[in-house]
Amino acid sequence: MLLQRFLIRLLTMLITLFGVAVVVFVVIRVAPGDPIAMMLPPGATDADIARLRALYGLDKTIVQQFFIWLSGVVRGDFGTSISLRQDVLGLVFNRLPATLELAIVALLMAVALGGTTAIIGARERGTAVEAGIDIASGAALSIPDFLWGLVLILLFGVLVPIFDISGRVSPQLDLPFVTQFYLFESILRLRLDLTWDLLKHMLMPAVALALPLAAIISQLLKQSLKEVLDLDYVVLARVKGFSETQVILREALKNAALPTLTLVGVQFTFLIGGTVIVERLFSYEGLGNMAIDAVINRDLPLIQGIVLVFALLFVLINLAVDMMYALLNPRLRRG
Amino acid sequence: MSTCLDITNLSAVLPNGERVLRSVSLSVLPGEVRALVGESGAGKTMIGKAVLGVLPSSVRIVEGDMLLEGEDLGKLQPKARRTLIGARTALIPQDPLTALNPSRRIGPQMTDRLVRILGWTVEKADQRVRQLLDEVQIRDPDRVLRSYPHELSGGMRQRVLIAAAFAAEPRLIVADEPTTALDVTVQKQILRLIAALQREHGTAILFVTHDLGVVAKISQKVSVLYAGKVVEEAETATLFAAPQHPYTRALMAATPRYTDPFASLKPVDEAVLAGLAAEITAADKAWRRPHG
Structure with missing residues (x-):
């Protein structure tokens, strides 16, 4: 079965x-x-x-x-890039880790930010705090990721230059990495100096990608939480003596997270789509940036390879979401 | 003897100013079962929720005192009140199908209060819960404790909830129509169980119901409610022998009897309802919403 x-x-x-x-x-x-x-x-x-x-x-x-x-x-042969005259699969796999790192960091940020604001908003429902969160998430959602990118470049790259606005890593650094997952590998190797340099390059594009998704997560999760918080088992937990925060985290969150999870799966694929323009904006050497070059050069084999890898990624994400859904919902586990 | 629960002059309003509880006073002695009876919307569940501090956010208490074993619930800080309610009271909810968290196993749902609020060890809580499951005649506690709610029948879930309510030896249990959502055959068993555990543990119960038959079986005292107002209160035996208020008499007349299964259902008499409406209006006129 x-x-x-x-x-x-x-x-x-x-x-x-x-x-x-x-x-x-x-x-x-x-x-x-x-x-x-x-x-x-x-x-x-x-x-x-x-x-x-x-x-x-x-x-x-x-x-x-x-x-x-x-x-x-x-047979695993995606052809040869017309403009770069190299094996397409090699090119794609060389760039894919950079994009994956960026997308995963952005996703984690979005989940952390959206989740926290949703929980605070649900806890403080009906107050000015909730209204503030609604306004902030409305603003975050109505500005697209690439525009956030420009705003961030202006704020933290030009006016208060604390982050790097271009590239993936400072070019003068010696990189001891064996994989293309620079950020993850630098953490594993405890080369935190390199981690910091990578983050200084990655944070702004990641935030630009994360903000709209964080807003979506915040709004949907808060709504689901508020619905769950009126249910009988939550009332029972309050009578048992648990505080509102405990009630939200222990009783409500898991059940309220299900609709959000489905949406995050879909939205994460949009986020990966967003990397194409945002990577370009920050000259971040990922797959999306390469895709734009490939299109400009009419590099047919390379475009095909990149799109197919993106498609595979989306299909796998959907699969992962379905599996997590079953994991969170015991009623789906059997049959 | 000091009272277990003492409610005096409790009024609560909706945002539009309408009173949903109209100067309610009642008390429950230790080990006593007090029934709150009335039709839907009479405010009987609202009283239970007010005591437990879980009123819907739209309902606001505007006057009155609630004393739980002498402690004034209105004067306590939220955290202290929560802990006190968690330690001394419990709720047997109306619908066992929605009162258990679908994504948590039964075991932790039964023990979490004992361990996390009352500070028991996990072993002691587990032992206690198994003992209570035995008292509610669940013979395979291992399976039940491991189960998710959807794997148990409605009657089993209500037994679990009853066992969980009695597990912490609360002084007061609010039973909110605990048999309404169940099959008729299961209703009787559950009612008998609650009565048996109540006697065994000497727990006071505020028993919310719309069923006069249930009132007669389980309670020593009754408060009859209409539109958030106590229209009559008496010892259960006295009330059934000689109901004083016309509404109480009308309710009794409207109760279907097994002895006469072919009789048509009778609604409460119009004249009685008109009298009640006048009574409520007069009470509201006399009532002045307290300031502050």
Whole structure:
């Protein structure tokens, strides 16, 4: 039963990824712009163009190209980047950790900030404190992540320059890392000087990405908490002598978190989508930044690779959310 | 003898100024069962919630005193009041299906007050809870303590809640229509259980119900409520033998009897309700909302 459900799930994931691959493959070939024309110097002959087209397989039909590419993907070969002339998979995996670190730090910030304000707001429901939290989250939500990025650059990069506004790490530093997960590895290696330098680069883009999500979490969780706090078992806990904070943390939070969890899963994929522009804004060397270059250069294999990795990430996040949902809700665990 | 619970002149209002409790006075002696009877909206549950400090935020107490074993609940700091209520009272809720946290196992839900509020050791609390589960005739405590609420039937859950209420040896239990949400067959068993545990432990109970049959079986004293006002109070035997207030008589006449299953249900007489409305209006006119 469980195995069957797992296999169905796996099949849906594969179909989703296949669909994404088809759409991206077709769209970037139908869209205007020619990668070959961008590679050649002015004055190249038609014969040169034709030779290069044949080299990258662009002289075949779209269907043929797709199946050539797909057979490569199945074997783990995503092709060669046209603009960077390197293996696509290597390029993607080199950049992916930077984006993952940024997204995870932003997610943790959003959960911490949104969760705390939701709990405080629910505890102080009906007071000026709750109204203040509502106003703040309304403001955080109505400004998109890239605009937050600009605001932060202006505030903490220019007016009060305490953070670095560009790059992932100070270029003069010696990096002893073996993985691309610089931040996590620096913590594990206890090189806290490097952690600090990485954080100084990462905090502003992370905050820019986190603020809108924090606001969503805050509003939804607070609403769910307030609903749960009127339920009978919560009243019973108050009669037992527990304080409002204890009641919220021990009785209400877990049950109220379920709807928020589903939403955070969806919103986290939006956050990862947001890294594309925010990374660009902060010249942060992640996958999103690379995606923009790939699009500008019409680097078809690289775009396909990046999009497919993003799609895989989204599918996995959804899977993780479903599993956490079952973990938090005992009624779903059996059957 | 000092009283267990003493309520004098308790009034509570909604934000629009309407009184939901109208100068309620009643007392419960140690080990005594006092029934609060009345129709829906008569304020009987509200009194229980006021005592336990869990009134909805829209309802505000504007006058009156509540003394729990001589301690004035209105004069205590919130934290002290909470702890006192947690230590000396308990609630048997109306609906066992919603009164247990769906995401926590039964065991910790039964022991958390003993351990975290009363400071018992985990072993002692566990022992105590098993003893009480035995008293409510649950024969497989291991399974029950490990279960999540949805794995137990409604009757079992109510037994669990009753056991949890008695576990800390409270002086006063507020039973808020504890049988209303159950099957008729289960109702009787649960009522018998509460009565047995009450006698065994000598706990005072404020028993909220709309069922005069339940009142007759379990209580020594009764307060009859209408629109948040006590219209009659008496020893249970006296009340049933010679009800004084027309509303009480009308309620009794309206109670269906097993001896005459084909009789049609009778509503409370219109003239009685008109008289009550006049009584309430007069009381509200005489009442001056205290300031401050």
